[in-house]
Amino acid sequence: MKFAKRVFKLWAFLRPHLSNFPNHWKEFRLYKSQIPSYGALIFNKTRDKLLFILYHNPRDKIPRKLDFPKGKVD
Numbered sequence: 001m002k003f004a005k006r007v008f009k010l011w012a013f014l015r016p017h018l019s020n021f022p023n024h025w026k027e028f029r030l031y032k033s034q035i036p037s038y039g040a041l042i043f044n045k046t047r048d049k050l051l052f053i054l055y056h057n058p059r060d061k062i063p064r065k066l067d068f069p070k071g072k073v074d
Contacts, residue, residue: 001025032072039070 008014008021017024042051052066 004028036073037070038073039068042069 004025005018005021008018008024043049051069053069054064054066056064
């Protein structure tokens with residue numbers, strides 16, 4: 001959200017809409033949540049290793065999480 005708000009401030013096209021940023025952000029989050037997301041199990045050729053993504057989200061209490069590779073469909 002911080003990055004998006006900064007883009008609104010710096011980009012002349014979006015700057016007039018900065019006062020309504022919280023509503024734009026809510027609409028974007030709703031739109032994003034409605035796009036299907038799919039994941040995959042990815043093994044090596046001998047099928048003795050599995051690919052995981054290790055990530056950190058500062059909002060989470062657990063500093064690191066394992067997840068499967070995935071992404072939005074569109």
